Amino acid sequence: MSHMHRRTFLAGSAATAAVAAAAPYVHAQKKGGTLKFVPHADLKILDPIWTTAYITRNHGYMIFDTLFALDGNLKLQPQMVDKWSVSANNMKYSFTLRDGLKFHDGQAVTAEDCVASLKRWGAKDAVGRLFMASIGKMAPTDRKTFTIELETPFGLVLDALGKPSASPSFMMPARLAATDPNEQVKEVIGSGPYRFVKDEWQPGNKVVYLANKDYVPRNENPSGAAGGKRVLVDRVEWRYIPDALTASSALEAGEVDYWENVPLDFAPGLERNPNVTIFVTDPRGSQGILRPNHLQPPFNNKKARQALLHMVDQAYYLQAVIGSAKYYKVCPGVFMCGGMPYEFSTGAPGKQDLDRARRLLKEGGYDGRPITVLDPADSPYAHAPALVTAEMLKKLGANVDLQAMDWSTMVARRGKKEPPAQGGWNIFHTWATSFDVMTPAVASVLSGAGDKAWFGWPTSEEMEKLRTAFTREPDAGKRRQIAEQVQKLAFDEVPFVTWGQFVVPGAFRKNVQGVLQFGATLLWNISV
Amino acid sequence: MLPLIARRVLATIPVMGVVALTVFALLHLTPGDPAAIIAGDYAAPQDIAKIRSALGLDKPLLTQVGVWLGNVVRGDLGTSIYSGLPVTTLIAQRVGPTIALTLFAMVFSVAVAVPLGVWAAWRQGSWIDRLIMLLSVSGFSMPVFWLGFLLVWVFAIQLSVLPVQGYQPMAAGPWQFLRHLILPALTLSLVYMALIARMTRASMLGVLKEDYVRTAFAKGLAPQRVLLGHALKAASLPVVTIIGLGFALLIGGAVVTESVFALPGIGRLTVDAIVRRDYPVIQGVVLIISGVYVLLNLVIDLLYVALDPRIRY
Numbered sequence: 001m002s003h004m005h006r007r008t009f010l011a012g013s014a015a016t017a018a019v020a021a022a023a024p025y026v027h028a029q030k031k032g033g034t035l036k037f038v039p040h041a042d043l044k045i046l047d048p049i050w051t052t053a054y055i056t057r058n059h060g061y062m063i064f065d066t067l068f069a070l071d072g073n074l075k076l077q078p079q080m081v082d083k084w085s086v087s088a089n090n091m092k093y094s095f096t097l098r099d100g101l102k103f104h105d106g107q108a109v110t111a112e113d114c115v116a117s118l119k120r121w122g123a124k125d126a127v128g129r130l131f132m133a134s135i136g137k138m139a140p141t142d143r144k145t146f147t148i149e150l151e152t153p154f155g156l157v158l159d160a161l162g163k164p165s166a167s168p169s170f171m172m173p174a175r176l177a178a179t180d181p182n183e184q185v186k187e188v189i190g191s192g193p194y195r196f197v198k199d200e201w202q203p204g205n206k207v208v209y210l211a212n213k214d215y216v217p218r219n220e221n222p223s224g225a226a227g228g229k230r231v232l233v234d235r236v237e238w239r240y241i242p243d244a245l246t247a248s249s250a251l252e253a254g255e256v257d258y259w260e261n262v263p264l265d266f267a268p269g270l271e272r273n274p275n276v277t278i279f280v281t282d283p284r285g286s287q288g289i290l291r292p293n294h295l296q297p298p299f300n301n302k303k304a305r306q307a308l309l310h311m312v313d314q315a316y317y318l319q320a321v322i323g324s325a326k327y328y329k330v331c332p333g334v335f336m337c338g339g340m341p342y343e344f345s346t347g348a349p350g351k352q353d354l355d356r357a358r359r360l361l362k363e364g365g366y367d368g369r370p371i372t373v374l375d376p377a378d379s380p381y382a383h384a385p386a387l388v389t390a391e392m393l394k395k396l397g398a399n400v401d402l403q404a405m406d407w408s409t410m411v412a413r414r415g416k417k418e419p420p421a422q423g424g425w426n427i428f429h430t431w432a433t434s435f436d437v438m439t440p441a442v443a444s445v446l447s448g449a450g451d452k453a454w455f456g457w458p459t460s461e462e463m464e465k466l467r468t469a470f471t472r473e474p475d476a477g478k479r480r481q482i483a484e485q486v487q488k489l490a491f492d493e494v495p496f497v498t499w500g501q502f503v504v505p506g507a508f509r510k511n512v513q514g515v516l517q518f519g520a521t522l523l524w525n526i527s528v
Numbered sequence: 529m530l531p532l533i534a535r536r537v538l539a540t541i542p543v544m545g546v547v548a549l550t551v552f553a554l555l556h557l558t559p560g561d562p563a564a565i566i567a568g569d570y571a572a573p574q575d576i577a578k579i580r581s582a583l584g585l586d587k588p589l590l591t592q593v594g595v596w597l598g599n600v601v602r603g604d605l606g607t608s609i610y611s612g613l614p615v616t617t618l619i620a621q622r623v624g625p626t627i628a629l630t631l632f633a634m635v636f637s638v639a640v641a642v643p644l645g646v647w648a649a650w651r652q653g654s655w656i657d658r659l660i661m662l663l664s665v666s667g668f669s670m671p672v673f674w675l676g677f678l679l680v681w682v683f684a685i686q687l688s689v690l691p692v693q694g695y696q697p698m699a700a701g702p703w704q705f706l707r708h709l710i711l712p713a714l715t716l717s718l719v720y721m722a723l724i725a726r727m728t729r730a731s732m733l734g735v736l737k738e739d740y741v742r743t744a745f746a747k748g749l750a751p752q753r754v755l756l757g758h759a760l761k762a763a764s765l766p767v768v769t770i771i772g773l774g775f776a777l778l779i780g781g782a783v784v785t786e787s788v789f790a791l792p793g794i795g796r797l798t799v800d801a802i803v804r805r806d807y808p809v810i811q812g813v814v815l816i817i818s819g820v821y822v823l824l825n826l827v828i829d830l831l832y833v834a835l836d837p838r839i840r841y
Binding site: 042044045046050051052053054056124126166180182183184186202203204205206239240241242243245246247249250252253255378405406407408409411412413415430432436444451452453454455 | 558559560561564565566567568569570571572573574575576578579581582608610611612613618621622677680681684685688691692693694787788789790792796797800803804805806
């Protein structure tokens with residue numbers, strides 16, 4: 001290892017020290033008790049590698065730990081890793097684990113566990129696959145150290161190890177990481193701040209976690225998913241309450257402490273309650289997505305997709321979907337706005353221009369056939385934009401077939417490549433949290449891999465080249481330039497259209513302190 | 529009696545078989561893909577295909593139904609596609625709250641509605657009769673979810689005397705158990721109460737016109753004795769039928785009530801499974817519920833024999 005220089009290590013350490021020095025940890029919160037938490041969905045799947053569902057990711061953060069993690073300012077910090085180094089040519093990395101890391105079954109976390117976990121994650125996650133494809137050798141060198149030797153350049157090694165969302169590279173024992181990534185692990189054993197209590201797990205009702213007394217937090221202040229994960233409660237109970245009015249009433253009556261996602265029409269009522277605080281845990285929020293089907297006319301034609309770009313007035317969509325201006329913002333960039341690492345306005349269309357949209361739709365060969373818009377009526381952030389899109393398309397003179405269905409039907413239907421008349425589709429709407437769209441590498445909506453791309457199946461060799469160049473580029477400045485080119489290309493080829501950026505607030509009672517801001521819900525550092 | 533029970537129990541087997549096949553066919557004809565839901569919103573199509581294959585959902589429908597029926601015959605209802613837990617475990621986790629809720633609601637309904645129905649019939653045409661019928665029409669017309677939220681607002685939010693939601697098993701103490709059931713049971717029972725009261729009244733009105741009732745009054749028997757000892761027994765057959773069928777209504781109503789009060793019962797298990805297309809869970813629950821219905825019908829038939837000696841099967 002002597003031939004490796006310590007540039008990255010020093011940079012990482014300096015950043016860590018800066019975080020620690022900027023906000024010295026003052027312990028004023030009380031300890032003990034039970035945090036009663038109402039999650040946004042029911043936890044049915046326990047393996048965060050098997051699914052990309054956000055609820056399982058949040059569960060993953062309770063149970064598992066990561067080698068690196070993003071802090072509140074989206075800077076990568078070491079988490080399970082104590083020190084690391086990288087060779088001068090950025091082709092060989094070495095990572096050494098912190099002392100005292102233990103799995104919930106009492107076994108020490110070893111480098112072998114980390115290598116096995118990375119392999120399982122890398123077989124499943126989109127960024128993980130790119131990472132694994134660039135690796136020549138990954139192996140432990142002793143119980144606490146492992147090395148990664150790249151075969152082809154990969155500039156996002158630390159970013160991959162600290163990937164914050166669906167799916168983070170969580171570490172698990174090697175015996176569990178040996179499970180086929182297309183099957184669920186049979187046990188839930190991590191080395192994170194909480195233990196999962198399987199006997200008390202009732203899918204559809206309750207999930208119970210106990211503080212992991214063996215967990216050794218880092219010394220730094222907690223910040224995002226990085227820093228010291230201090231557990232201040234003895235027990236956390238997730239209580240799934242499917243009805244929003246019931247959840248709201250339970251919070252007001254003090255039967256629960258923290259409600260993760262408050263529907264926006266409930267926020268004004270809770271804001272009036274002096275015992276409740278409304279709080280935006282993810283200030284960057286989510287991006288609304290309108291996805292055209294690139295295989296079927298008219299949106300197999302670039303001009304017709306550009307018509308959608310000029311049709312969308314984000315403010316109009318956001319007012320219809322979200323309603324309150326304090327919870328949304330108009331954002332021209334494809335990588336979102338508000339302190340994002342790749343925030344640009346390059347290539348963005350100006351104001352809504354329906355005349356131009358009409359002209360482009362016609363030039364795109366639209367022949368008057370019905371445009372099928374999928375409308376999952378049980379999902380407010382997909383239903384409302386579907387209604388607005390249908391209205392806007394009619395303004396363009398299009399014949400619209402708005403098909404109401406439930407979310408489960410929609411996720412099956414969008415996988416169909418057939419023409420709309422044979423069960424396919426033309427447009428669907430969804431949304432993604434900032435972590436899943438903030439770089440060209442993680443943004444599935446930008447993939448131009450044709451059949452292998454995300455639903456809608458855009459084909460763009462140029463986009464794939466740029467995305468590959470982005471992942472291989474070790475220099476952060478150059479990566480930024482590539483990301484800007486990606487955005488420019490995205491506004492020309494229009495793989496998707498964003499209908500705006502919004503946040504969903506949470507609410508907790510006054511006794512709850514220390515809630516962290518992050519793009520995933522984190523339940524350490526909280527006292528009740 | 530025993531041959532009757534044996535015959536009827538045996539007759540349930542083809543009924544359950546038809547139910548099982550119908551449910552299986554309906555579910556698999558319904559659009560939706562559990563593999564796509566499991567994989568998550570940003571999974572690649574090829575990952576969804578792998579999960580579908582791992583779960584056996586890509587096999588021909590006949591193979592899937594064969595495997596499932598084979599397991600059911602061996603008493604194995606399968607495992608949840610999502611949680612990986614056995615369906616029997618999930619049902620066992622949820623059956624307690626639903627039984628407690630339906631029984632509580634049933635006892636409450638019968639205890640209130642039958643006397644009211646008898647009283648209304650006895651005072652036919654009076655203001656008492658009209659008031660009881662007005663209340664029963666109102667109760668019957670009130671949406672369960674609306675009533676539930678109204679009760680929560682009054683008793684849990686404004687008066688803070690009862691909890692908003694949740695369930696506590698008997699092991700947590702009788703009072704904890706009961707106080708979590710009062711509002712859901714009241715919500716659930718009101719519709720049912722109205723139904724029983726109206727049926728009791730109608731049935732009693734018919735019986736009160738019978739000669740033997742007139743004779744009983746002519747003999748100078750006390751009205752309570754005539755009403756409860758003679759008339760009610762004869763009028764009880766349709767009431768018992770309604771009570772039995774009402775269990776079915778209660779289980780249906782429990783779906784809404786369990787959602788409003790966040791009770792972890794069979795109703796919510798079913799709804800969650802339907803929303804996510806968790807086929808084994810839906811099939812298992814429907815099979816069990818249909819079995820309960822068949823058994824309830826058997827119990828009602830047996831009660832007929834006990835209440836009316838003229839009835840023979």
